[in-house]
Amino acid sequence: MFLHNLKYELLCNLRAPALIAWLMIFPIFLGIVFRIGFGSIYENNDLFGAIPTAVVETEKDEIFGRVIDSVSGEGSPLLIVTYADNDKALDMLKNGEVKGIIYSGGKVTLTVAGKGIQETMLKAFVEQYGVYETIIRDALEHDPAKAPKVIEALSSDIKACTEIPMTQGNPDPYAQYFYNLIAMVAIFGSVTGLHITENNQANMSPLGAKKNCSPTPKSISLIASLTGSFIAQAVCMLICVTFIVFVLKVDFGGRLPLVYAAAVTGGIMGVTMGFFIGSIGRLSNEFKNGIAMTVSMVGCFLSGLMVGSMKAVIAEKLPWFNNVNPVAIISDCFYCLNLYSDYDRFNFKMISMLVYIVVFTALGIILSRRKKYASI
C-alpha cells in the first residue's frame, strides 16, 4: 500500500504544473536574469585582478615612485604599471589597454575612461595616496631617517585595501542573491506541502474524501504523500543547485556536497511548512495557498532576495529574526559554507532546519489526525 501510494504521489508531484513552473522554470529563469544582471561585475579576476595603469611623470617624484613600486611588485599587485608620455598614455586609455592614467609630479591626479569597479579602485588609491603623502612628507621633514619605514608601512596599507583574503570561498556580495534564490525554491516547497493536506483530508477535497473511504489507513496515505513530496522537492533542489553551480558557474565554494545537503534539507522544510499550513483549521485551499505564498515571499524579501542589503538591515535591527526566518536560515547555510572555514554556524542553521521539519510535521499530523469531520 505504501509503495503504491508513494509511486503515484511521485508521479503526481513531478507532473504537477505548479511544481514545474515554480520550482524548476521560475528559478532557472530568475537565475539567468541574475547572472546576466551581475555578469559584468561578477568575475573574481575582474574584481580583484591587478589594474593596468599608465603613469605619466611630469616631474620626478621619489615618494610616489616608491609607493608605485610597492603596489606593483611581486605577489598580488594592485597595479600593472606602464610608464609613458602623455600622448601614448592617452592612446592606451583610448584603446582600453589601461584603465586609467596617473599623473605624478606635484599633485597626483587621475584620468579614467569608465566608471567600473577597477576605475573606482584606482580613484580610491589616488585619494588615499593624497592623504598619506602629507604624512610621508611630514616624516621626511622632521625625521628623514624613519621616512623609508613610514613609506613602507603606508604603502602596504594602501595595498591591503585592495584585497584582504578572509576566506578561501567566493566573497562576491552578489552570490547572496543566488543563495536566496535557492532558499526561495526550497520554501516554495510549501505549495507541494499544501497538496498533501488537500489530498488526504476528507473535508478539503473530493479526493481526500474518496481516500478516506478506502481501507488504506490515513497514516500510510499521509506518510506516503509526505515522502513523495520530499523526494520531488529534493529533485527540484538538486536541479536548481546544479544549474546555478554548473551552468551559471556561480562559485559556491569547495564544499558542494554540503551545499546540496543544505538545499535538500531546506526543501524538505518548505514542504513540511506547507503541510502544517494546510492542516490549519477549515480555511479554504485558496486562503491557505495565500498564507504559504505570503510567508514565502515576505521571508525571501527579508532575507535579501529582492533588496540585497535587507538581510544586513535585519541583522542590525532584529538580529533574532534571521534565526527564525526559514528563508534566511537556508541562505545562511550557503553563506557559511562558502565563507567560514569552521562548521559551527552551518551546523546551527542545519539543526534549526531540522527542528522546523520536526515541529511542522508533528503539528501537521496532530491537526490532520481527526477521524471524522463536523462538516464536509
Added chain:
Amino acid sequence: MKNTVVKIDNLVKRYGELVALDHFSLEISEGEIFGLLGPNGSGKTTTINCLLSLLSFDKGNIEIFGKKMAPTSYDIKKDIGVIMQNVAVFDELTVYENIDYFCGLYISDKELRKQYVDEAVSFVGLEDFLKFRPKKLSGGLLRRLNIACGIAHKPKLIILDEPTVAVDPQSRNRILEGIEELNRNGATVIYTSHYMEEVEQICTRIAIMDKGRKIAEGTKDELKSMIRNTETVNIELIGLTDDIKAKIAELPHVYSTEYDGTKLTVCCSGGKHNLIRILGVLQENDLGFGRVYSELPTLNDVFLEITGKALRDDADSAKKAAPHEKANKKENFR
C-alpha cells in the same frame, strides 16, 4: 430472507441550528438498488457521508454488513465502492493510472489488480482513452472514469452520490445501464439523486427525503399507491365553459380539474374508464377536442402530494436553505 447490508438507526446530524438529518432510519438488503430521492439539501449526501464515517453525527447508529461502521473499519471499507458527487480523480494521472491508483488502495496483489483495472476500463468503455489525462475528457467520459475508479475493486456495496449530475443523456443512460449490470453481478447499490426518472428506472426500493427526514419508503408502486392520484387526464380543447367543467368535476373518482383556456387537466383517484367518461361529457355538450393523453402518477406526484411542493421546483430553494452543503461542495482542485 436476504441479509441486511446497511442499517441506519435514528440518525441525527445538526449543523448549528440546522437539522440536516432528523431521526433518519433505513435498512437496505443485499442485492437491492436502493434509491435515496430528494431535492438538493434534503440530506442525501449528509446521509452518505455519515454512512461512510466521514462525518460525525449527533445521535444514532450505523451498521454495514452487520458491523458498526467507524473511520477505522477497514475490513468494512474494503467491500465498499464510492462514487462521489464531485469527480475525484488526479489531473496529473492518465485514465489507466487513476483507476489503478484507486484500485490499489483496496487490492494489493498486482496481477489481480491489473485484471480488475482492465475489467473496469472495459466496463465503462474507456479503452480508447487509457493514456488521456482527465482534462482531455468530456464531462460524460470523466463521470465514467469516476465510476471506474469507484468500482474497479469489485465492491459488494456501491454508493453512488448523484453520479449523473451534468451528464448528457447518452452518457446518463450508459451509466444507469452500468449500475444495473453491477447489481446483476451481485453488488448492492445505494443511489442518490434528485432526478426521479433515474430513480424510477433503476431502483428496486426508494426512500424519499425532505429536510433531513424520510417522508416515504417502498417500491415505486408502493409509493405511488400511497397517494390519491392514480391517473391524470389531459385534453387539449377550446371553449370549455364553467358548466361543463363542473359536470366533469362531478364525475366519479375525479378530485381535481384545471383549465387554462387551451388544456383541461383532470386528476383522478382510482376507478376505471375515467377517460371515456370525461370524453363522454364533452361529446354530450358537442365540444370538439384535440390531443388527448393520460399520465400515470410519477414520484414527483408522490413528493408533491406529501410535501406540497414539486421535487425539481424545490431544488433551487432547497439549495439556498442548506448553505452548509452549498459551501462545502468543492470542485476538484488539482
